[in-house]
Amino acid sequence: MTDPLLEVRNLRVAYPSAHGYSDALRGISFTLGREKLGIVGESGSGKSTAGRAIMRLLPAKARVTADVLRLSDVDLLAARESEMRDIRGGRVAMILQDPRYALNPLKTAGSQIMESYRIHTKASRAEARDRMLAMLEDVHIHNPGRVAGLYPHELSGGMGQRVMIAMMLIASPEIVIADEPTSALDVTVRGQILEILNERVEAQGAGLILISHDLPLVSDFCDRVLVMYGGQVMEELAARDLSRARHPYTVSLHASLPPLDHAVEELIVPEYDPSWLTETTNEHPKP
Amino acid sequence: MSIPSLEIKNLSISFGVGRSGVLAVDRANFRVGSGEAFGIIGESGSGKSTILRAITGLHDNYDGDVLIDGQMAPRPRNRDFFKTVQMVFQDPYSSLHPRRMIRATLMEPLEIYGLDRRDARIAQALSDVGLAPEYAYRYPHQLSGGQRQRVAVARALLLEPRILLLDEPTSALDVSVQAGVLNVLNALRRARGLTYVMVSHDLRVVAHMCSRIAVMTHGRIVEELSVEDLRAQRAEEPYTRTLIAASRAAVTAD
Ligand SMILES: Nc1ncnc2c1ncn2[C@@H]1O[C@H](COP(=O)(O)OP(=O)(O)OP(=O)(O)O)[C@@H](O)[C@H]1O
Numbered sequence A: 001m002t003d004p005l006l007e008v009r010n011l012r013v014a015y016p017s018a019h020g021y022s023d024a025l026r027g028i029s030f031t032l033g034r035e036k037l038g039i040v041g042e043s044g045s046g047k048s049t050a051g052r053a054i055m056r057l058l059p060a061k062a063r064v065t066a067d068v069l070r071l072s073d074v075d076l077l078a079a080r081e082s083e084m085r086d087i088r089g090g091r092v093a094m095i096l097q098d099p100r101y102a103l104n105p106l107k108t109a110g111s112q113i114m115e116s117y118r119i120h121t122k123a124s125r126a127e128a129r130d131r132m133l134a135m136l137e138d139v140h141i142h143n144p145g146r147v148a149g150l151y152p153h154e155l156s157g158g159m160g161q162r163v164m165i166a167m168m169l170i171a172s173p174e175i176v177i178a179d180e181p182t183s184a185l186d187v188t189v190r191g192q193i194l195e196i197l198n199e200r201v202e203a204q205g206a207g208l209i210l211i212s213h214d215l216p217l218v219s220d221f222c223d224r225v226l227v228m229y230g231g232q233v234m235e236e237l238a239a240r241d242l243s244r245a246r247h248p249y250t251v252s253l254h255a256s257l258p259p260l261d262h263a264v265e266e267l268i269v270p271e272y273d274p275s276w277l278t279e280t281t282n283e284h285p286k287p
Numbered sequence B: 001m002s003i004p005s006l007e008i009k010n011l012s013i014s015f016g017v018g019r020s021g022v023l024a025v026d027r028a029n030f031r032v033g034s035g036e037a038f039g040i041i042g043e044s045g046s047g048k049s050t051i052l053r054a055i056t057g058l059h060d061n062y063d064g065d066v067l068i069d070g071q072m073a074p075r076p077r078n079r080d081f082f083k084t085v086q087m088v089f090q091d092p093y094s095s096l097h098p099r100r101m102i103r104a105t106l107m108e109p110l111e112i113y114g115l116d117r118r119d120a121r122i123a124q125a126l127s128d129v130g131l132a133p134e135y136a137y138r139y140p141h142q143l144s145g146g147q148r149q150r151v152a153v154a155r156a157l158l159l160e161p162r163i164l165l166l167d168e169p170t171s172a173l174d175v176s177v178q179a180g181v182l183n184v185l186n187a188l189r190r191a192r193g194l195t196y197v198m199v200s201h202d203l204r205v206v207a208h209m210c211s212r213i214a215v216m217t218h219g220r221i222v223e224e225l226s227v228e229d230l231r232a233q234r235a236e237e238p239y240t241r242t243l244i245a246a247s248r249a250a251v252t253a254d
């Protein structure tokens, strides 16, 4: 692989809590090239925290340390806030997990997408408007003209996700961090949206981090996968090998999927083993 | 079916007027028996959430009828109605007050309805969704997406409603946590004879939870299937067939 687009080494994040700080990330490491990297893992395991740390979007009180947090030529730990404003949305874009909440409630969907385009390009309003409508059509919004004029609370869940995706892709970022981008979409539209993300990687050479709890999707779509648990990377593997994963946590995930072709009385809820958390970092993966 | 627990008759809801207007729900009908779980699947933007929101009275200017135990639901909805019917919203943020600690959000309905053993109920509801009692002392923004969604489910369960409307209640959960929440929902339904209407994009979840399933596109319920039909891919509508085929492809990929 050529130089990675993104390098993360020993990233640790702790949030203030009632009794001191509590760890959300306990030393995770990975690199991202021009590829599709999946992150799966338990609810609360630190996936969104990792994405927000890269974007430097964590609350000011959070404690963030890393040996390396680098976007090709930029040290993200040292970058000034003004530099970060150019990077965010321009070079690295994050599709946030709760889109209708993340969008500005007082502005229409269309004006927010246009704004995102105009911040990072010198486009005129008219050009931005055309691009915005084309982008909404790309994400398979049936009636872009109507939807552009809606406020976030007037969008359906899946429309909100697609508006967010349009807003984040419109400035053609080098890295896209997509946090559960398709959880509110039906399988047919989901496939079309994934195709758009795939095209960014294949045709434009972008890097994609896809955070998702949909294992079949990640296994099918991504190149590599990180499996997270309790703020650590439990294992890293080729996406197509996800169903042959060895770590007991990953194995347990497969057992919990409700089957589609036959009924089961009760779903299997995995038992967690505290010893999974004793390794301190995935920097030196065991052979 | 004797008198259904929940019935909607010719329900229509539109937003806006003229060219920017939309008929979000177009004469929808279904009946859900007591103790039954009914699923709604379909295209994004097809009106699934709008139906649930109309049932809870959030969209009050609907046409048609919403019946609870055969009785017209009061307009506007009153306290008794919400004791019987609770909803888990698709966006967990919409049922959580941003500036209020989770504990206060959970306490409020218990106070309004004068329920006893409040702290015990809150601890139980959180534990049902796999959250430790400490989470009661956080604010919504201090939770992960899936933790927020579980708090929203816990909140709806607190009042022990007979009818529960669930809009994508596990969409932000990984399969292990999802399994726990679905097991609790099923156990409650069996033990207390609860009635559920559940919207989900995940056909596996719908098939596991529901005995009958409505399929929506463009504001209309285009067909209703039994779970056996869904599992055996016996659907009439092309849209439903595509949906089932695509879901099966996604499943067999692993
Ligand atoms: N602002 C905050 N203050 C305190 N704790 C926080 C804050 N944000 C997140 N946390 C905690 O950090 C942990 C990791 O959260 P994060 O949102 O990264 O999880 P996640 O892997 O994205 O989970 P999910 O799949 O549920 O979205 C969780 O236990 C969460 O409660």
Ligand SMILES: Nc1ncnc2c1ncn2[C@@H]1O[C@H](COP(=O)(O)OP(=O)(O)OP(=O)(O)O)[C@@H](O)[C@H]1O
Residues within 6 Å of the ligand: A150, A153, A154, A155, A156, A157, A158, A159, A184, B015, B016, B022, B024, B042, B043, B044, B045, B046, B047, B048, B049, B050, B051, B090
């Ligand atoms: N308050 C509102 N004002 C204007 N239009 C609205 C409003 N609420 C919903 N709509 C429109 O009604 C239609 C149906 O939305 P709804 O949220 O019911 O879809 P859904 O089936 O739940 O979709 P999803 O699966 O994406 O959540 C959409 O076109 C939406 O834009």
Ligand SMILES: [Mg+2]
Residues within 6 Å of the ligand: A047, A048, A049, A097, A179, B144, B145, B146
């Ligand atoms: Mg998250």
Ligand SMILES: [Mg+2]
Residues within 6 Å of the ligand: A156, A157, A158, B048, B049, B050, B090, B167
């Ligand atoms: Mg919806």
